[in-house]
Amino acid sequence: MxxxxxxxxxxxxxxxxxxxxxxxxxxxxxxxxxxxxxxxxxxxxxxxxxxxxxxxxxxxxxxxxxxxxxxxxxxxxxxxxxxxxxxxxxxxxxxxxxxxxxxxxxxxxxxxxxxxxxxxxxxxxxxxxxxxxxxxxxxxxxxxxxxxxxxxxxxxxxxxxxxxxxxxxxxxxxxxxxxxxxxxYSTRKHSFREYEDGLSKQKLRQAVDYIQAHLGENLSLSEIANELGMSQYYFCHLFKRSTGMSPHQYLIQQRVEQAKYLLKQPELTITWVALECGFANQSHFAKCFRQYTGMNPKQFRNS
Incomplete structure (x- = not known):
């Protein structure tokens, strides 16, 4: 049977x-x-x-x-x-x-x-x-x-x-x-090495340059880690050691900084700026922008 x-x-x-x-x-x-x-x-x-x-x-x-x-x-x-x-x-x-x-x-x-x-x-x-x-x-x-x-x-x-x-x-x-x-939650408890130092100056510059060059794209963490020739875990850990923030926090911060520059150009619509800086929509852009600046994009433009 x-x-x-x-x-x-x-x-x-x-x-x-x-x-x-x-x-x-x-x-x-x-x-x-x-x-x-x-x-x-x-x-x-x-x-x-x-x-x-x-x-x-x-x-x-x-x-x-x-x-x-x-x-x-x-x-x-x-x-x-x-x-x-x-x-x-x-x-x-x-x-x-x-x-x-x-x-x-x-x-x-x-x-x-x-x-x-x-x-x-x-x-x-x-x-x-x-x-x-x-x-x-x-x-x-x-x-x-x-x-x-x-x-x-x-x-x-x-x-x-x-x-x-x-x-x-x-x-x-x-x-x-x-x-x-x-x-x-593993049959063998995995312990991870603690690294005192962060990324080397060369690797950090390489990571920052890659993020800046692809700010407006739908970036993945694996793309940056692969560019540096290391694992995602290793990259995340060392990047935070070097900068004090996670790669995702840094990415959002840099997108907001780029948006601040573009918003001062009145001929550009807020929706266009949001998409150009890599935000999926205007709502997400406004939420992140307020989080980092304390005001919404329209308020910033008029300030």
Whole structure:
């Protein structure tokens, strides 16, 4: 008698298994290292599935929910209460691990964020650790981790505001999330070297010049790291050591500085300036501009 095999699904296949379409996804936004989907469903009743990506689930909402999970033939019931949402409870499901889940209590809606991480990317981050050989994440059920919850919510917010322009930020968060998972959710605890020095003057100049030359483009973190011949994790860590800010913060700051110069030319529209400086839309431009200058672009132009 043949044993029924789990259904192998990629992140793009998840919506096909659920009654309602996702509220938001990154699937068309050019993200590469990580993908995100935001779901709100009346119930869950999934067949046994396995996903080739590592999956981090962040529970949202306020309702009491009881879920029945089956992992490798083992059944477990997990309940979510108000305090669990407040403490940032998450789940980690390693790549290729068969699982089955269904809701067993009536609710108005079940809401969550899925973050899908490519195992090859996590393995690349692991190579910056002291013990790079074994990369195996642990199955983790309903564990409070505010940092992971905040990363998921920050990615969701960036996707809502910046859309296709959020790739650089997604790369940065994928790097941070992968390092955190390797430190705390791996069969072998990965420790990362602390570097006292930052980038060499030559490498820092090379990075800054590359960012300046591509300010108006939909930059990715991997493009800059590749230009310097180093990993994303290594580049992020050393760049912050050198400048006091993350590569993403520096990129936004430089886009705002360029926008300040262009806004003083009255023949240029604010929308044109936003797009020319690499912002996905005028709303995102205004938010970032106010964050760095304390005023919106129109106020700055008239000041």
């Amino acid at each position: 043949s044993v029924k095999q789990p259904l192998v699904i990629d992140y793009v296949d998840w919506p096909k298994l659920l009654p309602n379409p996702p509220l938001l996804t990154s699937f068309q936004s050019g993200w590469s290292s990580i993908q995100l989907a935001h779901y709100r469903q009346p119930s869950i009743d999934l067949p046994e599935v396995s996903d080739p990506q590592h999956m981090v689930i962040i529970a949202l909402g306020h309702q009491t929910i009881d879920l029945e999970f089956v992992f490798e033939g083992r059944l477990q019931t997990i309940s979510y209460r108000e305090k669990d949402y407040a403490s940032g409870c998450i789940e980690v499901i390693p790549a290729d691990l068969p699982c089955k889940v269904r809701s067993i209590s009536p609710v108005k809606a079940i809401e969550w964020i899925h973050c899908y991480l490519e195992p090859t990317f996590v393995a690349q981050i692991a190579h910056e650790s002291v013990n790079p050989d074994c990369v195996e994440l642990l199955l983790t059920r309903k564990t409070a981790d505010l940092l992971i919850a905040q990363i998921g919510l920050a990615l969701k917010s960036s996707l809502e505001v910046d859309g296709a322009g959020s790739r650089f930020y997604a790369d940065s968060m994928a790097t941070a999330l992968s390092a955190h998972l390797l430190r705390y």
